[in-house]
Amino acid sequence: MIFYMLLVLVALSLVSYYFGRRRAVASVQGRERNLHSRPNYHGAYVAAWVGLPSLLLVLIWVALQGPVINLLLERSLPLDATRGLNSDQINLLLSEIRSVAAGNVFGEPNIVVQEAAERYQSWQAIATYAMAAVALSVAIFGLFLAGRRISPQFRARHGTEHVLSGLMIACSLIAILTTLGIVLSLLVEALRFFERVSPLEFFFGLNWEPQIPIREGQVTAGGAFGAIPVFAGTLLISLIALAVAIPIGLLSAVYLTEYANHRVRAVIKPVLELLAGIPTVVYGFFAVLTVAPAMRGFGEMIGVPIAPNSALAAGGVMGIMIIPFISSLSDDAISAVPRAMREGSYAMGATKGETITRVLLPAALPGIMGGILLAASRAIGETMIVVMAAGIIANMTANPFEPVTTVTVQIVTLLIGDSEFDNPKTLAAFALGLVLFVVTLALNVLALHIVRKYREQYE
Structure with missing residues (x-):
């Protein structure tokens, strides 16, 4: 569904591009010299207002949909099904429910898991259709707003350049934040390691045998x-x-x-x-x-x-x-x-x-x-x-x-x-x-x- 939604948004953006271009040309009765910006800039401006906000909405929706549905699914489980379970066991139960909902059934799941899988499927369908409706509404609203601004005096080139500048800044921020995320994840886990092992041993030790017992009774080296x-x-x-x-x-x-x-x-x-x-x-x-x-x-x-x-x-x-x-x-x-x-x-x-x-x-x-x-x-x-x-x-x-x-x-x-x-x-x-x-x-x-x-x- 997400793939088809993205295709629809791309198609709407292309249609909006030609709509904006033709509207700009029509506003000067075909005399393109009377436009402040070339028709291509008008089309690109309209396409950006149609495609970018709806695409951003879809990406945010996809990122939040899974955690929100998982939280609702956990809250909907009977107290008897989760009593005495720690967080890892609850996550394992949710994973089983998602597997049953996807059709990956091994054995005969209990009635609680089956009912939860049905709820999970219905919530997934509702969320997906709601996302499609909201994204299309945002795209149509963007088309309406951008289309109203098209006129011979409209500085479409400046607007398009501002959109491109924003995209480049956003891409730069994503690259920077990704790098910071990698560094922080490495640093946090490395500090956890150095809480258990001395940095002097790690950086100056001459013996590398990291196999240590993980489970009780496991036979390994001392580490x-x-x-x-x-x-x-x-x-x-x-x-x-x-x-x-x-x-x-x-x-x-x-x-x-x-x-x-x-x-x-x-x-x-x-x-x-x-x-x-x-x-x-x-x-x-x-x-x-x-x-x-x-x-x-x-x-x-x-x-x-x-x-x-x-x-x-x-x-x-x-x-x-x-x-x-x-x-x-x-x-x-x-x-x-x-x-x-x-x-x-x-x-x-x-x-x-x-x-x-x-x-x-x-x-x-x-x-x-x-x-x-x-x-x-x-x-x-x-x-x-x-x-x-x-x-x-x-x-x-x-x-x-x-x-x-x-x-x-x-x-x-x-x-x-x-x-x-x-x-x-x-x-x-x-x-x-x-x-x-x-x-x-x-x-x-x-x-x-x-x-x-x-x-x-x-x-």
């Missing part, structure tokens, strides 16, 4: 939350990936911009960018089935033991995956350097290599660093390749031939299975996520600093 091995594994794999991606990506960008002809560039650049579109699970299979056995066989030939799951295999394949992030952005940055800087360098007698190393690369450094830091963020946040090629064991080592794990892998591991958010094992995922967020923020601040510094020098 150790020293995250240094996890951070070290993340850093090791990311450095290996960047060591592979930075030279290949940067040299590829230099070749494509300064040496390759148009035919070669038209073939190589799409092939490089195609690497970014390959699913990470495919890279994981490639690392496990091809790269890791090849590295292990080569190690046996030269007498160097290499584990089946190693940081080198995961980091190498991850480096191949992030090459397009560096090559594409570096290509764009080098191509954007003014031609006058190239010609000035050649006029001073510099060779092509000297021009590239002493003029083009320094001038394009902000874009290049942006690509490198974007690739670093991508490498730090990668999960699938590490799970398949490096494993999930938190091994405190700097040897790239040994298995290690990363922050993202541990977050996924901690949230699998019994995910009750009242024990250190699960809350540790939020502490790791907060650290990951801070590291990413630091990389962004560093990138802004580098861009600001070198822009002042070369612009």
